[in-house]
Structure formats: C-alpha cells, structure tokens
C-alpha cells in the first residue's frame with residue numbers, strides 16, 4: 385500500500401511538472417504568435433521560443449525582443465530580464481532569459497516586421 389502511494393505521488397508530481405512547460409498563443413495585427421518553452425520554467429536560465437506566422441506562412445525576417453519584469457514589491461526592487469530573438473533553422477526565434485526568483489513575471493513581447501511596424505503582446509508567466 386505504501387509503495388502504491390509513493391508511486392501515485394511520483395506520477396502526480398511528474399504530471400504537475402510537465403504542466404509548467406509554457407505554451408501560449410496570441411494574435412496581434414493579423415499575426416499569430418506562439419510563445420513556448422521545451423522545458424519547465426525554472427529560476428535561472430530559460431530558453432523561450434517564438435513562432436510567428438501570417439496567413440499560415442512563417443515570418444522569419446522579424447526582429448523579436450522580450451522583456452520580463454517584476455514590479456517593485458515591499459522589500460524587493462524592480463527586476464527585469466531582456467532578450468533578443470535569434471532565428472533558428474526551424475523558423476522559430478530563440479530567446480534566453482534569466483529569472484532571479486520565482487513568482488509572477490509580466491512580459492512584453494515585441495516584434496518589428498520588415499514594413500517597419502512594431503507589434504506588441506502583453507501577458508505574464510508564473511514560475
């Protein structure tokens with residue numbers, strides 16, 4: 385019985401752990417933007433991937449930037465981590481961000497398309 389409980393707990397943690405992987409979809413100005421990770425979010429270094437499509441075509445000539453920040457809190461200063469997207473062979477942009485602590489981080493994802501327009505997405509993540 386004890387073994388069964390331990391097994392169930394392990395399974396539960398495994399499921400909870402995989403839920404920490406990020407995958408969000410947003411639409412802005414006719415673009416579809418998917419922001420995702422391939423690993424659960426952690427305090428420290430994280431790789432984010434951004435896929436931008438318009439009319440089902442991948443947009444691979446945009447300039448992508450992300451800023452994650454945590455507002456000032458009692459006893460804690462404002463914190464932020466900024467990154468620039470690097471285009472990968474698969475047409476996604478990779479960004480690296482380092483989080484100094486767990487909690488809720490707001491983010492602003494921006495991308496500039498070759499027509500000069502800047503598109504913005506606001507949301508937040510939890511880690």
Ligand SMILES: [Cu+2]
Pocket residue numbers: 454455457460485487
């Ligand atoms: Cu904080």
